[in-house]
Amino acid sequence: MEKRELYDGIKDLESQTELMLTQFTEVRKALTEVMEENAELRIENQHLHDFINEQKENVENDNKKSRPRSSKSRENLEHLFNEGFHVCIEFYGSHRENDESCIFCNEILNR
Protein backbone atom coordinates (compact mmCIF):
# COMPACT_ATOMS: atom_id res chain seq x y z
CA MET A 1 0.00 0.00 0.00
CA GLU A 2 1.27 3.50 -0.88
CA LYS A 3 2.06 5.74 2.10
CA ARG A 4 -0.38 8.32 0.81
CA GLU A 5 -3.18 5.76 0.60
CA LEU A 6 -2.33 4.56 4.09
CA TYR A 7 -2.53 8.13 5.42
CA ASP A 8 -5.87 8.78 3.67
CA GLY A 9 -7.19 5.49 4.97
CA ILE A 10 -6.29 6.38 8.56
CA LYS A 11 -7.89 9.81 8.16
CA ASP A 12 -11.14 8.27 6.85
CA LEU A 13 -11.15 5.81 9.70
CA GLU A 14 -10.66 8.63 12.19
CA SER A 15 -13.64 10.64 10.90
CA GLN A 16 -15.78 7.52 10.75
CA THR A 17 -14.93 6.73 14.36
CA GLU A 18 -15.83 10.24 15.39
CA LEU A 19 -19.16 9.97 13.62
CA MET A 20 -19.82 6.61 15.21
CA LEU A 21 -19.05 8.03 18.65
CA THR A 22 -21.61 10.83 18.26
CA GLN A 23 -24.12 8.30 17.02
CA PHE A 24 -23.42 6.13 20.05
CA THR A 25 -24.00 9.07 22.36
CA GLU A 26 -27.26 9.89 20.62
CA VAL A 27 -28.51 6.32 20.79
CA ARG A 28 -27.56 6.06 24.45
CA LYS A 29 -29.47 9.26 25.25
CA ALA A 30 -32.49 8.01 23.34
CA LEU A 31 -32.33 4.70 25.16
CA THR A 32 -32.19 6.45 28.54
CA GLU A 33 -35.25 8.48 27.59
CA VAL A 34 -37.12 5.37 26.54
CA MET A 35 -36.19 3.56 29.73
CA GLU A 36 -37.35 6.50 31.82
CA GLU A 37 -40.61 6.64 29.99
CA ASN A 38 -41.00 2.91 30.31
CA ALA A 39 -40.51 3.06 34.06
CA GLU A 40 -42.96 5.90 34.33
CA LEU A 41 -45.52 4.00 32.31
CA ARG A 42 -45.11 0.87 34.39
CA ILE A 43 -45.87 2.82 37.51
CA GLU A 44 -48.85 4.52 35.97
CA ASN A 45 -50.00 1.19 34.58
CA GLN A 46 -49.98 -0.23 38.08
CA HIS A 47 -52.04 2.70 39.24
CA LEU A 48 -54.52 2.12 36.47
CA HIS A 49 -54.90 -1.52 37.46
CA ASP A 50 -55.63 -0.43 41.01
CA PHE A 51 -58.22 2.05 39.80
CA ILE A 52 -59.92 -0.50 37.61
CA ASN A 53 -60.19 -2.97 40.48
CA GLU A 54 -61.59 -0.18 42.58
CA GLN A 55 -64.06 0.60 39.81
CA LYS A 56 -65.18 -3.03 39.66
CA GLU A 57 -65.77 -3.01 43.39
CA ASN A 58 -67.73 0.18 43.02
CA VAL A 59 -69.88 -1.35 40.32
CA GLU A 60 -70.57 -4.35 42.54
CA ASN A 61 -71.40 -2.08 45.44
CA ASP A 62 -73.58 -0.01 43.16
CA ASN A 63 -75.57 -3.09 42.30
CA LYS A 64 -76.28 -3.74 45.93
CA LYS A 65 -77.24 -0.25 46.89
CA SER A 66 -77.12 2.67 44.54
CA ARG A 67 -74.23 4.72 45.84
CA PRO A 68 -72.52 7.56 43.98
CA ARG A 69 -69.27 6.56 42.34
CA SER A 70 -66.23 7.01 44.56
CA SER A 71 -65.01 10.53 44.03
CA LYS A 72 -61.50 9.49 44.96
CA SER A 73 -61.04 7.15 42.02
CA ARG A 74 -62.45 9.73 39.67
CA GLU A 75 -60.02 12.28 41.08
CA ASN A 76 -57.19 9.83 40.57
CA LEU A 77 -58.19 9.23 36.97
CA GLU A 78 -58.51 12.97 36.41
CA HIS A 79 -55.08 13.45 37.90
CA LEU A 80 -53.58 10.79 35.66
CA PHE A 81 -55.28 12.27 32.59
CA ASN A 82 -54.04 15.75 33.46
CA GLU A 83 -50.52 14.38 33.85
CA GLY A 84 -50.76 13.44 30.17
CA PHE A 85 -51.82 9.79 30.22
CA HIS A 86 -54.79 8.05 28.65
CA VAL A 87 -57.21 6.54 31.13
CA CYS A 88 -59.36 4.92 28.42
CA ILE A 89 -59.45 1.27 27.37
CA GLU A 90 -58.56 2.12 23.76
CA PHE A 91 -55.21 3.76 24.54
CA TYR A 92 -54.79 2.33 28.04
CA GLY A 93 -51.95 4.03 29.92
CA SER A 94 -50.22 5.46 26.86
CA HIS A 95 -48.94 9.00 26.74
CA ARG A 96 -51.18 11.70 25.26
CA GLU A 97 -49.23 13.53 22.56
CA ASN A 98 -49.18 17.31 23.07
CA ASP A 99 -51.96 17.13 25.67
CA GLU A 100 -54.45 16.25 22.95
CA SER A 101 -58.08 15.57 23.69
CA CYS A 102 -59.41 12.00 23.81
CA ILE A 103 -63.05 11.17 23.23
CA PHE A 104 -62.72 7.82 25.05
CA CYS A 105 -61.00 9.28 28.13
CA ASN A 106 -63.57 12.05 28.15
CA GLU A 107 -66.39 9.55 28.30
CA ILE A 108 -64.82 7.78 31.27
CA LEU A 109 -64.06 11.00 33.15
CA ASN A 110 -67.62 12.27 32.66
CA ARG A 111 -69.41 9.03 33.40
Place this chain on the structure above:
Amino acid sequence: MKFSIKRSAFIQGINMVSRAISSKTTIPILTGLKLSASNEGLVLTGSNADVSIETVIDRNDADNELIIEEEGSIVLPARFFSGIVKKLPSDKMTLSVANGFQTEITSGTSSFTINGLDAADYPHLPEIENDNEISLSGDVFKEIINQTVIAVSNQESRPILTGVHFVLKDGTLFAVATDSHRLSQRKVALPDNQGEYDVIIPGSSLSELSKMISDDTENVKMKITENQVLFTIGNTYFYSRLLEGTYPDTSRLIPKDSETNVQFDAYELLGAIERASLLSHESRNNVVKLTIKANVKQVTISGNSPDVGNVEEEVESKEVVGNDLEISFNPDYMKDALRAFGHSMINVAFTSSLRPFTLVPSEDAENFIELITPVRTF
Protein backbone atom coordinates in the same frame (compact mmCIF):
# COMPACT_ATOMS: atom_id res chain seq x y z
CA MET B 1 -53.57 -12.93 -27.43
CA LYS B 2 -54.40 -10.32 -30.01
CA PHE B 3 -56.88 -7.45 -30.05
CA SER B 4 -57.44 -4.01 -31.50
CA ILE B 5 -59.25 -1.24 -29.68
CA LYS B 6 -60.15 2.44 -29.73
CA ARG B 7 -57.29 4.06 -27.83
CA SER B 8 -59.43 6.52 -25.77
CA ALA B 9 -61.59 3.66 -24.43
CA PHE B 10 -58.47 1.71 -23.51
CA ILE B 11 -56.85 4.71 -21.77
CA GLN B 12 -59.99 5.20 -19.69
CA GLY B 13 -59.73 1.60 -18.49
CA ILE B 14 -56.00 1.87 -17.85
CA ASN B 15 -56.50 5.02 -15.74
CA MET B 16 -59.18 3.26 -13.73
CA VAL B 17 -57.07 0.25 -12.69
CA SER B 18 -53.83 2.25 -12.36
CA ARG B 19 -55.24 3.72 -9.12
CA ALA B 20 -54.46 0.40 -7.47
CA ILE B 21 -50.99 -0.03 -8.96
CA SER B 22 -47.98 1.17 -7.00
CA SER B 23 -44.36 1.09 -8.12
CA LYS B 24 -43.35 0.67 -4.46
CA THR B 25 -44.87 -2.78 -3.98
CA THR B 26 -42.70 -5.61 -2.64
CA ILE B 27 -44.38 -8.10 -4.98
CA PRO B 28 -42.82 -7.42 -8.42
CA ILE B 29 -45.71 -8.75 -10.51
CA LEU B 30 -48.05 -6.20 -8.87
CA THR B 31 -46.14 -3.36 -10.57
CA GLY B 32 -47.77 -4.74 -13.70
CA LEU B 33 -51.18 -4.31 -15.26
CA LYS B 34 -52.97 -7.50 -16.19
CA LEU B 35 -54.84 -7.79 -19.49
CA SER B 36 -57.18 -10.66 -20.31
CA ALA B 37 -58.96 -10.95 -23.63
CA SER B 38 -61.92 -13.31 -23.72
CA ASN B 39 -65.17 -13.85 -25.50
CA GLU B 40 -66.91 -11.16 -23.44
CA GLY B 41 -64.32 -8.47 -23.79
CA LEU B 42 -61.10 -7.17 -22.36
CA VAL B 43 -60.50 -7.30 -18.60
CA LEU B 44 -57.92 -4.96 -17.03
CA THR B 45 -56.65 -5.56 -13.48
CA GLY B 46 -54.47 -3.56 -11.08
CA SER B 47 -53.71 -4.48 -7.49
CA ASN B 48 -51.79 -3.68 -4.32
CA ALA B 49 -51.82 -5.15 -0.85
CA ASP B 50 -55.03 -3.35 0.17
CA VAL B 51 -57.01 -2.75 -2.99
CA SER B 52 -57.61 -4.44 -6.35
CA ILE B 53 -59.45 -2.86 -9.26
CA GLU B 54 -60.82 -4.72 -12.25
CA THR B 55 -62.59 -3.14 -15.19
CA VAL B 56 -64.25 -4.79 -18.17
CA ILE B 57 -64.20 -3.22 -21.63
CA ASP B 58 -67.27 -4.68 -23.25
CA ARG B 59 -66.89 -6.29 -26.66
CA ASN B 60 -70.55 -5.64 -27.48
CA ASP B 61 -70.29 -1.91 -26.88
CA ALA B 62 -69.63 -0.49 -30.35
CA ASP B 63 -68.04 2.65 -28.85
CA ASN B 64 -65.05 0.62 -27.71
CA GLU B 65 -64.29 -0.62 -31.26
CA LEU B 66 -62.92 -3.74 -29.60
CA ILE B 67 -62.05 -6.65 -31.86
CA ILE B 68 -60.61 -9.72 -30.19
CA GLU B 69 -58.75 -11.86 -32.68
CA GLU B 70 -57.20 -14.23 -30.21
CA GLU B 71 -58.01 -14.84 -26.53
CA GLY B 72 -55.34 -14.89 -23.82
CA SER B 73 -53.74 -12.84 -21.06
CA ILE B 74 -50.51 -11.05 -20.16
CA VAL B 75 -49.07 -8.81 -17.43
CA LEU B 76 -47.32 -5.66 -18.67
CA PRO B 77 -45.18 -3.16 -16.71
CA ALA B 78 -47.86 -0.63 -15.83
CA ARG B 79 -45.91 2.59 -15.85
CA PHE B 80 -44.23 2.04 -19.24
CA PHE B 81 -47.28 0.52 -20.80
CA SER B 82 -49.70 3.29 -19.85
CA GLY B 83 -47.10 5.88 -20.94
CA ILE B 84 -46.80 4.21 -24.32
CA VAL B 85 -50.54 3.85 -24.91
CA LYS B 86 -51.13 7.51 -24.05
CA LYS B 87 -48.48 8.69 -26.54
CA LEU B 88 -49.39 6.48 -29.51
CA PRO B 89 -50.08 8.40 -32.75
CA SER B 90 -53.38 6.97 -34.02
CA ASP B 91 -56.94 6.73 -32.60
CA LYS B 92 -56.75 2.97 -32.80
CA MET B 93 -54.18 0.49 -31.59
CA THR B 94 -53.42 -3.21 -31.80
CA LEU B 95 -51.79 -5.36 -29.15
CA SER B 96 -50.49 -8.87 -29.68
CA VAL B 97 -48.45 -11.27 -27.61
CA ALA B 98 -45.94 -13.08 -29.79
CA ASN B 99 -43.38 -15.67 -28.76
CA GLY B 100 -43.05 -16.04 -25.00
CA PHE B 101 -44.31 -12.91 -23.27
CA GLN B 102 -43.06 -10.39 -25.82
CA THR B 103 -45.85 -7.98 -26.58
CA GLU B 104 -46.15 -5.90 -29.69
CA ILE B 105 -48.11 -2.66 -29.58
CA THR B 106 -48.81 -0.93 -32.89
CA SER B 107 -50.67 2.24 -33.77
CA GLY B 108 -50.40 4.11 -37.08
CA THR B 109 -46.81 3.73 -38.19
CA SER B 110 -45.45 3.25 -34.66
CA SER B 111 -44.56 -0.11 -33.17
CA PHE B 112 -43.29 -1.03 -29.68
CA THR B 113 -42.16 -4.38 -28.38
CA ILE B 114 -42.09 -4.77 -24.58
CA ASN B 115 -41.44 -7.71 -22.28
CA GLY B 116 -44.44 -8.93 -20.37
CA LEU B 117 -44.86 -11.42 -17.51
CA ASP B 118 -46.82 -14.66 -17.30
CA ALA B 119 -50.41 -13.85 -16.27
CA ALA B 120 -50.57 -17.23 -14.53
CA ASP B 121 -48.30 -15.76 -11.82
CA TYR B 122 -50.70 -12.87 -11.11
CA PRO B 123 -52.60 -13.27 -7.82
CA HIS B 124 -56.25 -14.29 -8.11
CA LEU B 125 -58.82 -11.78 -6.97
CA PRO B 126 -60.97 -12.95 -4.08
CA GLU B 127 -64.30 -14.54 -4.84
CA ILE B 128 -67.12 -12.66 -3.23
CA GLU B 129 -70.03 -15.00 -2.68
CA ASN B 130 -72.78 -13.21 -0.87
CA ASP B 131 -76.35 -12.71 -1.95
CA ASN B 132 -76.91 -9.68 0.21
CA GLU B 133 -75.88 -6.68 -1.81
CA ILE B 134 -76.33 -3.08 -0.70
CA SER B 135 -77.17 -0.69 -3.51
CA LEU B 136 -76.87 3.07 -3.07
CA SER B 137 -76.98 5.97 -5.47
CA GLY B 138 -73.53 7.25 -6.44
CA ASP B 139 -73.95 10.70 -4.88
CA VAL B 140 -75.24 9.35 -1.55
CA PHE B 141 -72.41 6.87 -1.34
CA LYS B 142 -69.84 9.54 -2.12
CA GLU B 143 -71.39 11.73 0.57
CA ILE B 144 -71.20 8.93 3.16
CA ILE B 145 -67.51 8.44 2.38
CA ASN B 146 -66.60 12.12 2.40
CA GLN B 147 -68.51 12.75 5.64
CA THR B 148 -66.81 9.93 7.53
CA VAL B 149 -63.23 9.68 6.21
CA ILE B 150 -62.54 13.15 7.64
CA ALA B 151 -62.65 11.63 11.13
CA VAL B 152 -60.53 8.59 10.31
CA SER B 153 -57.21 8.29 12.17
CA ASN B 154 -53.93 8.31 10.31
CA GLN B 155 -52.04 6.84 13.27
CA GLU B 156 -50.97 3.24 12.82
CA SER B 157 -50.68 2.84 16.62
CA ARG B 158 -54.38 1.94 16.71
CA PRO B 159 -54.97 0.42 13.24
CA ILE B 160 -58.68 -0.16 13.76
CA LEU B 161 -59.31 3.58 13.96
CA THR B 162 -57.84 4.04 10.45
CA GLY B 163 -61.07 2.52 9.12
CA VAL B 164 -64.73 3.46 8.83
CA HIS B 165 -67.10 1.23 10.79
CA PHE B 166 -70.07 0.18 8.60
CA VAL B 167 -73.03 -1.44 10.31
CA LEU B 168 -76.18 -2.56 8.55
CA LYS B 169 -78.98 -3.44 10.94
CA ASP B 170 -82.76 -3.20 10.96
CA GLY B 171 -82.81 -1.60 7.52
CA THR B 172 -80.40 1.21 8.46
CA LEU B 173 -76.82 1.66 7.35
CA PHE B 174 -74.52 3.37 9.87
CA ALA B 175 -71.07 4.63 8.96
CA VAL B 176 -68.91 5.88 11.85
CA ALA B 177 -65.31 7.00 12.16
CA THR B 178 -63.30 8.45 15.03
CA ASP B 179 -59.63 9.22 15.51
CA SER B 180 -60.24 9.61 19.29
CA HIS B 181 -60.41 13.42 19.03
CA ARG B 182 -63.50 13.78 16.86
CA LEU B 183 -66.21 11.52 15.54
CA SER B 184 -68.40 11.52 12.46
CA GLN B 185 -71.50 9.40 11.94
CA ARG B 186 -73.81 9.09 8.96
CA LYS B 187 -77.06 7.13 8.82
CA VAL B 188 -78.90 6.01 5.69
CA ALA B 189 -82.23 4.20 5.68
CA LEU B 190 -82.27 1.06 3.54
CA PRO B 191 -85.76 -0.21 4.32
CA ASP B 192 -85.63 -2.87 1.62
CA ASN B 193 -82.46 -4.48 2.90
CA GLN B 194 -82.93 -6.92 5.78
CA GLY B 195 -79.31 -8.08 5.85
CA GLU B 196 -76.84 -7.53 8.69
CA TYR B 197 -73.26 -6.38 8.34
CA ASP B 198 -70.61 -5.21 10.78
CA VAL B 199 -67.31 -4.40 9.07
CA ILE B 200 -64.43 -1.93 9.17
CA ILE B 201 -63.25 -0.66 5.78
CA PRO B 202 -59.85 1.10 5.55
CA GLY B 203 -60.31 4.86 5.14
CA SER B 204 -57.62 4.94 2.44
CA SER B 205 -59.58 2.44 0.31
CA LEU B 206 -62.75 4.52 0.68
CA SER B 207 -60.96 7.74 -0.32
CA GLU B 208 -59.66 6.01 -3.45
CA LEU B 209 -63.10 4.61 -4.21
CA SER B 210 -64.72 8.01 -3.77
CA LYS B 211 -62.52 9.42 -6.57
CA MET B 212 -63.94 6.80 -8.92
CA ILE B 213 -67.54 7.84 -8.28
CA SER B 214 -68.38 10.57 -10.79
CA ASP B 215 -71.51 12.65 -11.29
CA ASP B 216 -72.81 10.15 -13.81
CA THR B 217 -72.29 7.13 -11.55
CA GLU B 218 -75.84 5.87 -11.16
CA ASN B 219 -75.29 3.52 -8.31
CA VAL B 220 -72.67 1.78 -6.23
CA LYS B 221 -73.20 -1.78 -5.08
CA MET B 222 -71.50 -3.18 -2.02
CA LYS B 223 -70.97 -6.84 -1.19
CA ILE B 224 -69.14 -8.20 1.82
CA THR B 225 -67.44 -11.42 2.83
CA GLU B 226 -65.37 -12.27 5.86
CA ASN B 227 -62.28 -10.25 5.00
CA GLN B 228 -63.06 -8.48 1.72
CA VAL B 229 -65.54 -5.97 0.40
CA LEU B 230 -66.43 -5.59 -3.26
CA PHE B 231 -67.85 -2.38 -4.70
CA THR B 232 -69.33 -2.46 -8.18
CA ILE B 233 -69.55 0.73 -10.23
CA GLY B 234 -70.87 -0.05 -13.70
CA ASN B 235 -68.25 -2.29 -15.38
CA THR B 236 -65.65 -1.67 -12.68
CA TYR B 237 -65.03 -3.84 -9.62
CA PHE B 238 -63.24 -2.41 -6.59
CA TYR B 239 -62.01 -4.89 -3.97
CA SER B 240 -60.66 -3.85 -0.58
CA ARG B 241 -59.43 -5.78 2.40
CA LEU B 242 -61.28 -5.24 5.67
CA LEU B 243 -59.66 -4.31 8.99
CA GLU B 244 -59.69 -7.08 11.57
CA GLY B 245 -60.83 -6.54 15.11
CA THR B 246 -63.68 -5.00 17.04
CA TYR B 247 -64.47 -1.33 16.63
CA PRO B 248 -64.93 0.56 19.91
CA ASP B 249 -68.54 1.10 20.97
CA THR B 250 -69.18 4.64 19.73
CA SER B 251 -72.88 4.86 20.59
CA ARG B 252 -72.07 5.75 24.21
CA LEU B 253 -69.84 8.63 23.07
CA ILE B 254 -72.61 10.71 21.55
CA PRO B 255 -74.23 13.00 24.14
CA LYS B 256 -77.97 12.57 24.50
CA ASP B 257 -78.84 16.02 25.83
CA SER B 258 -77.39 19.52 25.82
CA GLU B 259 -77.34 22.75 27.85
CA THR B 260 -76.45 25.33 25.19
CA ASN B 261 -77.62 25.38 21.58
CA VAL B 262 -76.48 27.72 18.83
CA GLN B 263 -77.42 27.86 15.18
CA PHE B 264 -74.77 28.97 12.67
CA ASP B 265 -74.24 29.30 8.97
CA ALA B 266 -71.52 26.64 8.61
CA TYR B 267 -69.59 28.65 6.03
CA GLU B 268 -69.51 31.84 8.14
CA LEU B 269 -68.37 29.95 11.21
CA LEU B 270 -65.67 28.26 9.11
CA GLY B 271 -64.33 31.65 8.04
CA ALA B 272 -64.08 32.83 11.65
CA ILE B 273 -62.39 29.61 12.79
CA GLU B 274 -59.90 29.86 9.93
CA ARG B 275 -58.98 33.40 10.95
CA ALA B 276 -58.58 32.46 14.62
CA SER B 277 -56.44 29.46 13.70
CA LEU B 278 -53.94 31.74 11.96
CA LEU B 279 -52.71 32.66 15.42
CA SER B 280 -53.45 29.45 17.30
CA HIS B 281 -51.22 27.57 14.85
CA GLU B 282 -48.34 29.68 16.12
CA SER B 283 -48.74 28.52 19.70
CA ARG B 284 -47.76 25.15 21.09
CA ASN B 285 -51.20 23.87 22.07
CA ASN B 286 -53.21 25.09 19.02
CA VAL B 287 -56.59 25.88 20.57
CA VAL B 288 -59.26 28.48 19.92
CA LYS B 289 -61.89 29.51 22.41
CA LEU B 290 -65.60 29.93 21.83
CA THR B 291 -67.43 32.16 24.29
CA ILE B 292 -71.22 32.12 24.40
CA LYS B 293 -73.24 34.74 26.26
CA ALA B 294 -76.78 33.46 25.95
CA ASN B 295 -78.64 36.40 27.50
CA VAL B 296 -77.19 38.88 24.98
CA LYS B 297 -77.09 36.28 22.21
CA GLN B 298 -73.41 36.85 21.62
CA VAL B 299 -70.89 34.30 20.33
CA THR B 300 -67.20 35.18 20.23
CA ILE B 301 -64.24 33.25 18.89
CA SER B 302 -60.77 34.04 20.11
CA GLY B 303 -57.30 32.73 19.57
CA ASN B 304 -53.91 33.76 20.78
CA SER B 305 -50.26 33.06 20.39
CA PRO B 306 -47.86 34.23 23.12
CA ASP B 307 -45.35 35.20 20.43
CA VAL B 308 -47.55 36.83 17.80
CA GLY B 309 -50.63 38.33 19.39
CA ASN B 310 -54.32 37.62 19.65
CA VAL B 311 -57.56 37.68 17.66
CA GLU B 312 -61.19 38.06 18.67
CA GLU B 313 -64.22 37.92 16.41
CA GLU B 314 -67.91 38.03 17.03
CA VAL B 315 -69.69 35.39 14.96
CA GLU B 316 -73.17 35.86 13.68
CA SER B 317 -75.45 33.21 15.11
CA LYS B 318 -79.08 32.69 14.22
CA GLU B 319 -80.19 31.40 17.57
CA VAL B 320 -78.60 31.14 20.99
CA VAL B 321 -80.43 29.16 23.69
CA GLY B 322 -79.37 27.91 27.11
CA ASN B 323 -76.46 28.50 29.47
CA ASP B 324 -73.40 30.69 29.05
CA LEU B 325 -70.31 28.74 28.06
CA GLU B 326 -66.60 28.96 27.40
CA ILE B 327 -65.07 26.07 25.49
CA SER B 328 -61.66 25.48 23.88
CA PHE B 329 -60.91 23.11 21.02
CA ASN B 330 -58.47 22.35 18.22
CA PRO B 331 -59.56 24.56 15.28
CA ASP B 332 -58.30 22.06 12.70
CA TYR B 333 -60.91 19.49 13.75
CA MET B 334 -63.56 22.18 13.64
CA LYS B 335 -62.50 23.21 10.12
CA ASP B 336 -62.72 19.64 8.82
CA ALA B 337 -66.11 19.22 10.48
CA LEU B 338 -67.51 22.47 9.07
CA ARG B 339 -66.30 21.82 5.52
CA ALA B 340 -68.54 18.74 5.43
CA PHE B 341 -71.58 21.05 5.74
CA GLY B 342 -70.80 23.47 2.91
CA HIS B 343 -73.10 26.50 3.05
CA SER B 344 -75.92 24.94 5.06
CA MET B 345 -77.23 25.93 8.48
CA ILE B 346 -76.04 23.84 11.41
CA ASN B 347 -77.05 23.33 15.02
CA VAL B 348 -74.20 23.12 17.50
CA ALA B 349 -75.04 21.64 20.90
CA PHE B 350 -72.88 21.92 24.03
CA THR B 351 -73.18 20.26 27.43
CA SER B 352 -70.27 21.80 29.31
CA SER B 353 -66.76 23.05 28.64
CA LEU B 354 -65.43 19.59 29.38
CA ARG B 355 -67.85 17.51 27.32
CA PRO B 356 -67.78 16.85 23.58
CA PHE B 357 -70.05 19.06 21.51
CA THR B 358 -72.01 18.07 18.43
CA LEU B 359 -72.69 19.55 15.02
CA VAL B 360 -75.72 18.52 12.96
CA PRO B 361 -77.36 19.99 9.86
CA SER B 362 -80.41 22.07 10.83
CA GLU B 363 -82.41 20.21 8.22
CA ASP B 364 -82.23 16.44 8.39
CA ALA B 365 -80.54 16.55 11.82
CA GLU B 366 -81.16 12.86 12.39
CA ASN B 367 -78.83 11.45 9.76
CA PHE B 368 -75.48 13.17 10.15
CA ILE B 369 -73.65 14.09 13.33
CA GLU B 370 -70.13 15.27 14.02
CA LEU B 371 -68.62 15.41 17.46
CA ILE B 372 -65.54 17.26 18.69
CA THR B 373 -63.82 16.73 22.04
CA PRO B 374 -62.76 19.96 23.74
CA VAL B 375 -59.26 20.57 25.01
CA ARG B 376 -59.04 21.03 28.76
CA THR B 377 -57.41 24.31 29.52
CA PHE B 378 -56.27 25.32 32.98
